[in-house]
Amino acid sequence: MTAKVAEARASLRSAAEAMELSAEQREEFDRAxxxxxxxDRRIQRLRETSPGV
Incomplete structure (x- = not known):
């Protein structure tokens, strides 16, 4: 996972916890x-297999 994605994930997770999401909203958030x-995994694979991407 790239550092930017990890940072974004942490920020989003923190914001979601602060909003006290309903169970349905939490499930949707988890799917997102x-x-x-x-x-992120697909981008990493592309970078590994396609130099310059």
């Missing part, structure tokens, strides 16, 4: 965070 993680 999982999508962010998957996107």
């Amino acid at each position: 965070m999982a999508a962010l993680d998957e996107l």
Whole structure:
């Protein structure tokens, strides 16, 4: 995970905790965070396999 993504994740998680989300909102938030993680993994793979990306 890149440092910027890790920093963004921590900031988003902190904000979500401060908002006291409902169970449904929390599930949606968790799905969005999982999508962010998957996107970060894909970007990392591209960087490893495609120099200059």
